[in-house]
Amino acid sequence: MNKYFISLLFTFSTIGIIYSQNTATKRLQEDVINVKIDSLLSLLTLEEKVAMCHAQSKFSTKGVERLGIPEIWMSDGPHGVRAEISWDSWDYAGWTNDSITAFPALTCLAASFNPELSAQFGKSIGEEALYREKDVLLGPGVNIYRTPLNGRNFEYLGEDPYLASKLVVPYIKGVQKNNVAACVKHFALNNQEHWRSTINVEASDRALHEIYLPAFKAAVTEAGVWSIMGAYNKFRGQHTTHHELLTNKILKKDWGFDGVVISDWSSTHDTMEAALNGLDMEMGTGTDGLGTTTSNHYDYYYLASPFLKAIKQGKIDESVVDDKVKRILRLMYRTTLKPNRGFGRINNKEHHMVARKVAQEGIVLLKNENNFFPIEDKKGVTIAVIGENATRSMTAGGGSSELKPQFEISPLEGIKQRYKNAKIIHAMGYHTGASVYDNIIPSKLNQDSLRVQAIETAKKADIVLYVGGLNKSHLQDCEGDDRQTYELPYNQKEFINQLKAVNPKLGMLLVTGNAVETPWLDKVDGLIQTWYLGSMAGHAIADVISGDVNPSGKLPFSFPKQLKDNGAHFYGELSYPGDGTNQYYKEDILVGYRWHDTKNVKPQYAFGYGLSYTxxxxxxxxxxxxxxxxxxxxxxxxxxxxxxxxxxxxxxxxxxxxxxxxxxxxxxxxxxxxxxxxxxxxxxxxxxxxxxxxxxxxxxxxxxxxxxxxxxxxxxxxxxxxxxxxxxxxxx
Missing domain, CATH: 2.60.40.10 (Immunoglobulins)
Structure with missing residues (x-):
């Protein structure tokens, strides 16, 4: 036996011993925790146990002070820790110390195709959650990109279950290294916002297991996620937040999930189903809390007084609430009760650099005729940066993922800071106003004069860089409803044509979390997909367009040429968005590129596509x-x-x-x-x-x-x- 082989054998033996020791230590720790849990459970009254299963405020649940059991505090969201919300309303609490680092939205992370970067993302956002004293971070989202109209696609990891699985596991592990629970969402089949609270999804078992569940399964069986959030929609006639097949059988029995199932806010609908079908913690059922009426008082939640009454009447066995409380206590021992838990960090340079790195690697170069990009920083050259998206905040809006960053570098600001020699000029071209969920606040500015000013600005430039796309307003990339059209809003097609007519040197930065129709594509020489990039957006964009960073992002979803080229839309309204009651996933397992490949429907841009400067x-x-x-x-x-x-x-x-x-x-x-x-x-x-x-x-x-x-x-x-x-x- 040669020395190399002996050395190798010794190394593997040592690794095996260490692994066995680590495994044994982990099991011993779990056994100790289980003993503690059983001990605490025996000391709790029935009323105290039930109180732990539902909210006491917008983002917290009760503890039991007499036994030293703490409250559990949660926060949105998947790409940044949300600003502090008031106790009983959705108003901001008005804190001055809750600003955070805004990381790129998860479509950008998916476009990086980089699991190591996903681990850094998770670790950094987990540190920020810990600093804010949060026990549960409500993210990441892994719902599959089925249609480009879904208003919430920007929060998810694309159309492919394998890619989503490979990126969600290191994200979760990174978060939970900080003794903060990740909460993977929305379980399951919540693939549109339109009618999300009422629509019943009908999908085959193959589509369920091959397309829509793999990323959730990886989160549980590979990452060991500590909590999971139910969804709003129904599946086969039953609400997914308390679902016999999804929650009891697949999640808890088949996958062995030992964590806490948390409802999405107001996704609970029935006491018996919630109790018996695996929901552990009910959040957000009432929106007024302890406010204007008693009908929404926290004690009236489905898993509150009605749950307690059903147990006392013998309709529900006390072992049901015991299982929920054991899971909740286990979550506490993993987070807020963890010895030497740490303090976290926030807004530090390392987090800013991770945000910038994710943005750099996620940006996708889609078109580059005549080597339009990179753009050189030359004296005597005037670059016109046109478009509202060049200056608009993209961390605000979008629903529950909205953020309050310490700063947000806009594309215009980033370009100005990078380009010291060229002259940078700017015009908006249009102004969209704002929205909060479905409350659209129209712009008061004169749109015609903005358009004229932008055209005149473009005439003065050697190069025009149009920053267009969508934003995070209602009916765009926003929670609460879907986009109503595949094309760009605000007559951007016409605007691009007008810019091209006055300046042939035209490139575009497409700011979206979704695919869009591109009938204007032949008018632009260069096209870059930039996503919603968070705090460091402008710096990362300038890094790429200047050539300081070579783009390497790949699309995590397909760009259909037209909406009917997408599998979900091909079969008509019953497939998407449904008839208001039911929806049938008629494309079955052929989601995204699977549809384009198998049906020979050529996309505008394919899944996995992305150009480089080399x-x-x-x-x-x-x-x-x-x-x-x-x-x-x-x-x-x-x-x-x-x-x-x-x-x-x-x-x-x-x-x-x-x-x-x-x-x-x-x-x-x-x-x-x-x-x-x-x-x-x-x-x-x-x-x-x-x-x-x-x-x-x-x-x-x-x-x-x-x-x-x-x-x-x-x-x-x-x-x-x-x-x-x-x-x-x-x-x-």
């Missing part, structure tokens, strides 16, 4: 073998060479499809990816491992997973529609 070649693509057993790992290896003049990053994407499948399948599905930085003129080897078990489909006949034997195809490329090589394999 060029890459992906070559020498091969698998470790051609035939596999079901317990094997498929290893895909390739070389990525940077053949351009700039350092950059490429995302190698591996999709898998089944030839002659006995069940309906997408042409191909994402099963692996790797983002790699490659210096100009150099080559790096990329290895991507895919468990054969991940190729299983959900067999509705046996309510379980099956791996088909036979021939498969491995697709390797850098976008779902840009496959460089296919490789045949066989599963024995």
């Amino acid at each position: 060029d890459f070649s992906i070559s020498d693509i091969e698998t470790n073998k051609k035939k596999y057993n079901t317990e094997d790992i498929i290893t895909v290896v390739c070389n990525v060479k940077n053949i351009g003049n700039e350092d950059g990053a490429e995302v190698v994407q591996v999709y898998v499809g089944k030839k002659k499948s006995k069940v309906k399948r997408a042409l191909k599905e994402l099963k692996g990816f790797n983002k790699i930085n490659v210096q100009s003129g150099t080559t790096k080897t990329v290895t991507i491992n895919i468990p054969v078990s991940s190729l299983a489909y959900y067999n509705e006949n046996k309510s379980g997973w099956d791996i088909e034997k036979g021939d498969y195809i491995i697709y390797v490329g850098n976008a779902s529609n840009n496959i460089i090589k296919t490789l045949p394999i066989n599963i024995k």
Whole structure:
């Protein structure tokens, strides 16, 4: 036996011992906590136990002071800790010390295709939540991007369940390292805002398990998330917040979730269902709290006095409330009762740099004719930055994810700070006013004069950079309802045509959290998707358009050319948005690129697409073998060479499809990816491992997973529609 092998054996043995010790220690700690929980449970009165299962204010639940059981405090949201809300109303509390770092919205994080960056994101936002003394951070959101009209898509991680799963796990682990619970949401099938509280979703078991549940499952079984939030909608006739199949069977029994199920605010509808179908903590049922009427008093919540009464009458066994309280106490021992919990940090340079890095890596270069980007900072050059979105705050609005950052660098400010030599001029072009949920406040400015001023400004410039898109107002990217049209609002198509007519050197920064229709695409030489980027938005945008940073983002969802090219919309109103009562997911498992690929419907921009200022070649693509057993790992290896003049990053994407499948399948599905930085003129080897078990489909006949034997195809490329090589394999 050679020395290398002996050394390797010793190393693995040591690792095994350490792992076993760590596992044993963790189990011992859990056993100690369970003893403490049982001890406390025996000391609680029935009234005290019930009181722990519902809100006492907008964002807190009761503790039991006589036993040293603390309150639990929560806060929105997925990309920043929300400003402090009043006890009984949605008004701000008026604190002066609750400003935070606004991180990019989760569509941007998804576009980074970078799990390591997601871990940094989660750790940073968790530190800010801890500093604000929050026990539960209400995020991240992992609902699947089904339609580009969903007003809340910007809060989620795109259209692909594998990508969402790979990014949500490190996010959750990062948050919970701070002894703050992540609360993954909205469980489940909450894929539109329109009629969200009443619509009943009808979807197949395959669509449920293959598309809409994987990211939630990964959050539970891989990340060990400590809380999960129910959704507003119904599924198969039952409200999802207290759902026999989703919550009791799948979440708690099949996945072994040991945390707390928290209702979305006002998503609870029935005491018996809430009690028996797995809801642990009811929030937001009444919007007035202890205010104008007693009908919304916290004691009248479904899991409050009615719950207590049902237990006393013997309609509900006391063991039901005991299970809920055990989960709540376990959450406390993981968070507010954790010894040496720490104090967190807020608005520090490290958090600002993480926010900037996520924004830099998430920005997607969509079009770059004649090398419009990057734009050089030259003396004597005038750059006109046109558009309201160049200066509008994008951390305000949007619903519950609105933020109060310490600062927000606008695109215009960021460009001005970066470009010291060129002359920067600005005009708005239009003004949209504001909105709070469904209360739209129209602009009082003269729109015609704003348009004329912008056209005159464009005439004076050597280069025009139009900052357009959507904003976080009602009926755009905003909670509470969906967009009503796929096109850009405020006559932006006409405006872009007018700008092009007076200045041919026109590029665009598209600020959205959603795909939009692009009939104006031939009018712009360069197009960059910038998302909602938070505190460091302007700096990150300037980093990319100046060339200081080479764009590397990839689209986490498809851009259909027209709305009917999207699978959910193809089948008409019963598929989206429904008839007001029911909605049928007729596209089934063919969501996003799966639809475009399988139905041969060409998108405007494909899932996984994104350009760079340099060029890459992906070559020498091969698998470790051609035939596999079901317990094997498929290893895909390739070389990525940077053949351009700039350092950059490429995302190698591996999709898998089944030839002659006995069940309906997408042409191909994402099963692996790797983002790699490659210096100009150099080559790096990329290895991507895919468990054969991940190729299983959900067999509705046996309510379980099956791996088909036979021939498969491995697709390797850098976008779902840009496959460089296919490789045949066989599963024995």
